[in-house]
Amino acid sequence: MDSELTSILKSVKQKTGIDIDAYAETMKFSATTREKADWVLPSETSFNEIYADEKCGKTFFNFRFRNAKLIGSIDGTGAVEKNYAYFIMSILDSSSEKENDLGYAEQMKSIVFGDYTRQQIQKFMRKFSVPDVKCCALVISNSEGKTEEVATHVLKYAGERDCVVLTDDMCVTLVKFLDGSEQFAPEVFARALVKDIKDETGVSVRIGVGEIAANLLEINNAYVQATNALRMSTIFSVGASVHSYKDYLLVKMLEDVPKFKLSEYLDMMVNAEAKAVFRDADMFSTAEAFLENDLNVSETSRILYMHRNTLIYRLDKIQRETKLDIRKFSDALTFRLISIMMRLIG
CATH class of the missing domain: 1.10.10.2840 (PucR C-terminal helix-turn-helix domain)
Structure with missing residues (x-):
């Protein structure tokens, strides 16, 4: 079964409470929300959108996944089940369209925030040829509301696959991919960035630094660590401009x-x-x-x-x-x- 499709179907089940089975005609993709799949072929295979099959007691519907045509099914054949089938079909289609319409930066923002599943991140990496290498997240905060100005300046430091995203009104996050051959010290890089932003724009910033992630799949953890470092530095009124999560591990332990x-x-x-x-x-x-x-x-x-x-x-x-x-x-x-x-x- 396809793990990404299974994850999507389970999220739909959380919204509707209905079990769903789905498969492509070639069985290239298949998934279910049940413990044991109940894949059944409809009596009429050439239906348009919705087909209530009285013979097997299921309502079938068509939808697309990774540009492939799939058939989904739910139990029951009444008017209620038909309405649910339309509703589920619209959720699946809109989810697919939304993901396809989003650009590199928009999807990267969702990944940084932890809104994407591992399967969705892997799909993103394939689509945009994102390398499976170490990366880090630097959260850059300013209290002057000049976030877009800071973001524009930070772009100077972004490599081919690096990404600068506006994470809120006061913060910019730089996701930086690391060349395996180089020794990269995020704290040293952050200190240089603080100085350059101040010299070039006059804006004072503070930067939170998370751990170096093994790859993009782990970037949300690094982002959370960086934002926690910034938050704790505010609590403790630390005068420095760069704050590493490592400096606050003891604080985090005692906070609990x-x-x-x-x-x-x-x-x-x-x-x-x-x-x-x-x-x-x-x-x-x-x-x-x-x-x-x-x-x-x-x-x-x-x-x-x-x-x-x-x-x-x-x-x-x-x-x-x-x-x-x-x-x-x-x-x-x-x-x-x-x-x-x-x-x-x-």
């Missing part, structure tokens, strides 16, 4: 923990005096910058335009009040864990 449990864990880890440090904007932003710069005092001082001694004073103060010396990796990890939990609790 009930808030009352997070509160219990937090009370076990810090007292009221220590919590005050996390609520002090200056102290907290200093600590976060220190963590973002790999616990490097010199680099953090440079980024914050802060004297080295002032930074060390603040790190010492954080250690006194929280009992965490974030110059040590283990304490830095604990500090980050506490800060995430406090943000999630609100």
Whole structure:
């Protein structure tokens, strides 16, 4: 049986509640919504659109799939079944026409959003000769409403099969296919893209980066990861312009923990005096910058335009009040864990 056709018939059954059998005369394509197919030939094979066959108790109808003529059937021969047959036939035909009418970018948008089945994606790849290679999704967000301007600029970076789609009023998604011979780092590429967009258009953007997908079949997962990275960066007020899903795996794990449990864990880890440090904007932003710069005092001082001694004073103060010396990796990890939990609790 054809898996794509089966998937389509099952979606129609969800709308109508009626079991459907379908096949081409050559049996090149066949599918059913039943556990066991009930393929029956109509008594009259030359009917036009609908044929109620009293002999076998089924209503037959014609429709097209992959440019082939198919026969579908449902149980019953009354007026109700005839109306259902017309309705099902129109759904199947419109579904086929809609998919055929959509262009490359429109279908790619549906694939990115996860609206296409695996079979539909494979059909798309065959139709447009899309290579079965690794690819990635970069979600590019701007708060100025200049999405079309950003999209036009991003097109400069698109290869032959790459695609730029407008995913909402504020976001553009670049689907980029990777040459197997090249070493591609999405985060590095994204940082260069942020700078170029700013230099060329004056628009400030933030980019969410998902994992590199094995092929187009997995691109929706990469897109979801990229959008989650952007969402979490907003929650945590991260100042960087590029946000990788890998940076927020811990956040995602803790987000699934009930808030009352997070509160219990937090009370076990810090007292009221220590919590005050996390609520002090200056102290907290200093600590976060220190963590973002790999616990490097010199680099953090440079980024914050802060004297080295002032930074060390603040790190010492954080250690006194929280009992965490974030110059040590283990304490830095604990500090980050506490800060995430406090943000999630609100």
